[in-house]
Amino acid sequence: MxxxxxxxxxxxxxxILARKDDRLVEQEKKIIREAARRLGFSKDFxxxxxxxxxxxxxxxxxxxxxxxxxIAKLFISEGIELAAIDNELCEKEIIWLKSxxxxxxxxxxxxxxxxxxxxxxxxx
Numbered sequence: 139m140x141x142x143x144x145x146x147x148x149x150x151x152x153x154i155l156a157r158k159d160d161r162l163v164e165q166e167k168k169i170i171r172e173a174a175r176r177l178g179f180s181k182d183f184x185x186x187x188x189x190x191x192x193x194x195x196x197x198x199x200x201x202x203x204x205x206x207x208x209i210a211k212l213f214i215s216e217g218i219e220l221a222a223i224d225n226e227l228c229e230k231e232i233i234w235l236k237s238x239x240x241x242x243x244x245x246x247x248x249x250x251x252x253x254x255x256x257x258x259x260x261x262x
Contacts, residue, residue: 151202210242
């Protein structure tokens with residue numbers, strides 16, 4: 139069960155991650171909108187936040203911390219999907235996601251395995 143703080147940090151983390159590569163593509167917005175709806179945020183709030191994301195100097199870039207490692211794992215998995223959606227996983231995105239894993243007590247091995255699993259092309 140996600141706490142209110144977990145929900146806030148989850149959305150905040152997706153927003154921080156989305157702007158790491160200095161652009162915000164439509165597929166990223168779609169993932170963020172779906173997550174914001176799932177987390178119970180109002181449409182007005184997340185649409186306004188998306189509109190002003192690239193210029194929001196008040197959104198601190200530090201790693202987000204969750205109440206449990208399981209929530210952190212869910213976030214990082216979705217974060218990797220978000221970062222890879224534009225077919226270009228940049229170094230800033232990977233470094234930031236690794237810092238989230240570390241701050242939440244997850245191993246580098248778990249992170250690397252998850253990154254590989256999510257970004258591998260599907261086998262036909």
